[in-house]
Amino acid sequence: MKVFTSFNLLLSFIALLMLLATTSSHAEKGMNVPAIGSMVVMSGLENPWDVAFTPDGSMFYTEKCKGLSIKTSSGSTNALYGMKGSKGYKNAGDDLFCEGQAGMLGVELDPNFEKNRTLYLYSSSTKYHGSGCKTNFERCDGNIVMKFTVSKDLKSVSGRNDIVRDIQYKPFKSNQPFGGPGAHNGGRMRFGPDGYLYVGTGDRHRGVCPQDNSLLCGVVLRIDGNGKGHPENIIKADNRIYTYGHRNVQGLDFRPSDGQVFTAEHGPWHNDEITKLVIGGNGGWDPSEKVAGRGACPDEYCGYEPNQMEGMTPAVRAAYTPMSDTRFSDLMPPAWNNNGYSQGTGSAAFLKGSNWGIYEGRFATGIMGIGFGGTPGGMRIDMVDIAEDGLSVKSVIHMPTGVSKRFRGLRMGPENALFATTDEGEIYKISAQ
8 A cells, every 4th residue: 555655745746847848848938928129220211112122131122202222231322213213323214203101112022032022112102094094083003113123232223124014003182181192002012932923002082992893092002013803813913913902001911820911901980900811802892972871971981980080989980880781691701900090001021030928920900090080199010910710819918119100011021030121210120039
């Protein structure tokens, strides 16, 4: 009996040691919270919008009303391609212009950049207006995607080829909040793991746009390097369209674990959203008048109704013009809606690298802090833990960057750092250790 009891005690002691070791291991893993810090790598810029990195760490960046430049890995800066009237650039496009929210926006490098030296730019342009753009209620081909070759010395770009010429543009002011010309252009571009270029566009304050697939507005394109649609795209009206029914896509990235693409969009004082995209899917934004129980709206656009210029309970606005309207059978339901608020969620990037610890793989989203009509302001970066199925989120944590800015663009870069452009004129490097 004594031997049996001693043997049991020995087994119990061994089990306790194993439990303590396992618990310690789990606790240690759970404590893998990195220290996050930020530093300014460029300042004094004019509305920097997007960045893209070469394999050696050189950084292309756009300034909305000026043009494309590069800060090389050696520290020098070269102004490459400017807007009409810009000074100091090696070359310029006389058709490129800046107005309102429009201008030179997204920049992206070809996945084979080291071999083909190819770069893509998104900008507003007068080149393809044609007979349109005389009112806000007609087709206005005013945003384009351009393709360039970058010189080996990173001092110039050449061979401009406009591969998408008919993304829609808002030419005139309208009776809407933030209703000046050039509203809602989208502009973010990212290559997917399938080797195709995904391009976010905006509804340009035209009510029929997001649900009318004969127009490139309020859609995400999936195209090759020559502007042709992916052969598996299923929208018959225009085979360049991957998804439609969007408001203003400025956040776009691919989850590292499975290559799934997600967008981030800001809503009209309600429901900033993160959405898992599905081929041919509908984002559910329909700001057109005289549908869903709505009457006439200012400028035929119900995007800010009701009581446009006044504070109002977000839920009431959302019921009138929902960001994700459940009337649509092909709706892509959002994973997150910012607790019903719109604070200007725009740019986005998945955090990559083990240095991010427990935050690795989370969706970082830039918040521009729009506190209008009773909405609480907040200029920050959120880290969103999206569920595996992409239909919900587990948690949202504010990134402790130490700064409060209008974060316009996010992009992972060298050393697994997150780079952020701000409307105030800086580019930040945000590191985790």
